[in-house]
Amino acid sequence: MRFAGLLFDFDGVLIESEYAGNRQVAEWLTEAGYPTTPEDSMAHFMGLAGADFRAAIERWIGGPLPESFQAAREAEDARAMAAGIDAVAGAVAFVRSLPADLPRAVVSSSPTRWIRRHLDHIGLADAFVHISAVERAGMATLNEGDKLEFELEVDRRGKYAAVNLSAAS
Numbered sequence: 170m171r172f173a174g175l176l177f178d179f180d181g182v183l184i185e186s187e188y189a190g191n192r193q194v195a196e197w198l199t200e201a202g203y204p205t206t207p208e209d210s211m212a213h214f215m216g217l218a219g220a221d222f223r224a225a226i227e228r229w230i231g232g233p234l235p236e237s238f239q240a241a242r243e244a245e246d247a248r249a250m251a252a253g254i255d256a257v258a259g260a261v262a263f264v265r266s267l268p269a270d271l272p273r274a275v276v277s278s279s280p281t282r283w284i285r286r287h288l289d290h291i292g293l294a295d296a297f298v299h300i301s302a303v304e305r306a307g308m309a310t311l312n313e314g315d316k317l318e319f320e321l322e323v324d325r326r327g328k329y330a331a332v333n334l335s336a337a338s
Contacts, residue, residue, distance in 0.1 A: 246283075
């Protein structure tokens with residue numbers, strides 16, 4: 170079987186951010202008087218973002234989150250951006266083992282800045298269709314289930330790049 174491309178989720182699939190982030194949430198909640206283990210945090214909050222994430226934590230603690238929670242999350246994000254987050258064991262080797270002409274992309278709700286920083290940290294910045302290719306094609310967003318058509322070209326460094334992206338009919 171030949172695949173037209175391969176899509177990767179990011180957090181927890183390519184980088185070990187899920188456990189680290191949930192550990193930080195559990196530590197903060199425990200210090201705030203809501204005993205929570207990293208396993209509790211992963212079971213109840215993993216995979217959630219934005220308002221859904223906050224609402225799940227508020228259900229867990231039985232009330233609104235103090236403002237200090239957001240400051241703690243921002244500080245943790247800044248620390249992670251500065252230090253980088255390591256790759257999931259085997260992820261880099263797997264991606265590098267794929268055929269060079271197999272298109273691949275990261276699909277994630279994480280901000281582009283976060284994805285770029287950590288792909289660079291784990292050495293995979295050159296391994297995925299870049300958001301700039303999507304933007305050059307005039308596409309404001311991609312949604313789950315969207316199909317794309319594109320061509321591959323080899324750049325001056327010998328790397329494959331997606332060009333002429335368009336929505337598949």
